[in-house]
Amino acid sequence: MEKVKMDFDMLDLKKSYRDACKDNDFLKLVKELGVSEEIGMKYTSKLENTVLELNNCKGCKGLPFCKNQQEGYVDYPELADERLYFRFSPCKYRKAIEKQKAKKITMQDIQIDDKRRAPVIKYFKELLTKLEKNEKVKGLYLYGNFGCGKTFLITALFSELEKRRKRCEIVYYPELLRDLKSDFDDFGGKMEYLMDVDFLLLDDIGAEKVTEWSRDEILGTILQYRMNNNKTTFFTSNLSLKELEVNLAGSRYEVDEIKARRIIERIKCLSTEMQLLGENKRSN
Numbered sequence: 344m345e346k347v348k349m350d351f352d353m354l355d356l357k358k359s360y361r362d363a364c365k366d367n368d369f370l371k372l373v374k375e376l377g378v379s380e381e382i383g384m385k386y387t388s389k390l391e392n393t394v395l396e397l398n399n400c401k402g403c404k405g406l407p408f409c410k411n412q413q414e415g416y417v418d419y420p421e422l423a424d425e426r427l428y429f430r431f432s433p434c435k436y437r438k439a440i441e442k443q444k445a446k447k448i449t450m451q452d453i454q455i456d457d458k459r460r461a462p463v464i465k466y467f468k469e470l471l472t473k474l475e476k477n478e479k480v481k482g483l484y485l486y487g488n489f490g491c492g493k494t495f496l497i498t499a500l501f502s503e504l505e506k507r508r509k510r511c512e513i514v515y516y517p518e519l520l521r522d523l524k525s526d527f528d529d530f531g532g533k534m535e536y537l538m539d540v541d542f543l544l545l546d547d548i549g550a551e552k553v554t555e556w557s558r559d560e561i562l563g564t565i566l567q568y569r570m571n572n573n574k575t576t577f578f579t580s581n582l583s584l585k586e587l588e589v590n591l592a593g594s595r596y597e598v599d600e601i602k603a604r605r606i607i608e609r610i611k612c613l614s615t616e617m618q619l620l621g622e623n624k625r626s627n
Contacts, residue, residue, distance in 0.1 A: 356384040363387050368394045375524070376422050376552070386420070386427045393418055393429075406436050415440070421517060422552045430550070432518060459620055460496065466617065467500050474507065482542075482577040484584060484610055487619035493579040496619075497544050504542055511542040517551040520561065534561075538568040542575050549582040553593040559602060566609040576613040584616050 360383050363369045372394055373383050383390065396417045399410040406415050415437030420427040433441065466483060473480045485493045494513070501511040514537065523530055537543060545565075551557060569576050582590060584607055591603035 353384075356387070360384040360387045363391055366394070368398060372397075376420060376427070377554075378422060378427070382422070382425060382427065389418070389427070389429060390420065393420060400434055403434070403436070406440070409434075409436075421550065433515075460492070462617060463496055463619060466615070467496075467503075470500075471503065474504075479573055480575050482575045482614040484578045484580070484614040484616045485619055486580045486583050486616070489581060493619055494544075494546050497577050497579065501542060501544065509541045511544075512537065512540045513544040513546055516545045516548045519545075520551055520557050523561065534564065538565055539572075539574070542577070543569065544577040544579065546579050547581075548578050549580045549587050549590050553591055555602075558591055558593075558606060563602075563606060563609070566606065566613065570609050570612050574613075578610060578614060583618070584610065 357380070360380060364373070364383075369391060372390060378386075378390075392412075396411045400417060403409060409415055412418060413431050415434050416431035417434060418429050419432040420429050422428075463483070463485065470480045483497070485497065487493055498513060501513065504511050519537075523533060543565075545562075548562075566576070568574070580587060587610075588603050588607045591606055592599045593603075
């Protein structure tokens with residue numbers, strides 16, 4: 344009897360998913376994500392919510408008019424380990440505000456009473472001293488728990504660097520991949536800029552859906568160029584480099600493990616790994 348009930352439940356899930364796929368926007372989303380029917384069936388209602396929020400954004404005139412669950416964000420999925428993980432991705436209006444805020448952050452805004460930040464602050468000071476002496480500087484691979492201030496700290500450093508006429512760019516890595524996929528007309532220009540900018544932060548690396556394209560063609564290309572041309576590169580992640588290597592492999596195939604290891608070696612060449620732990624500042 345229990346098995347019969349489970350079979351009926353599966354049929355209901357399949358019907359709901361297939362009905363949802365009749366909507367062109369829904370079908371477009373699952374194709375972009377590379378979601379199989381088996382996975383999509385489990386997340387039909389959440390995917391429908393993402394489609395609703397994306398459609399809300401199409402005609403939106405600004406944050407005061409936002410109709411989404413969280414103002415200025417879309418609850419957007421990423422596929423990993425045969426599961427969909429949903430996280431709030433900022434819209435263009437929210438990104439514009441955050442960019443303006445970032446410009447106002449300075450090194451003086453860093454709270455030095457938190458001893459867990461001391462190694463990072465020390466690293467920044469040493470980097471600035473090396474720059475004054477025209478010495479080669481290495482970036483930072485800063486990893487730790489969600490909301491502990493990784494991006495905030497590097498943003499403060501970049502504000503200081505911009506005062507010294509250095510070109511700096513911060514990109515949220517999962518969003519960058521979506522932008523590159525959707526705008527092939529300017530693909531070459533965006534890639535060239537990211538490869539050549541003086542200081543680059545790839546924010547939240549490891550949160551993206553790993554594909555051969557994102558790993559080898561995008562990340563690998565950017566890192567190889569920056570490594571060859573001594574371009575200082577920073578990274579933030581919730582994963583250690585060891586965990587990131589497993590994530591980038593994405594499968595048990597030996598070729599993927601080798602390619603993932605190459606990416607990690609490039610990151611190690613460009614940056615120093617450092618862990619940052621702390622309370623979730625975003626929940627306050």
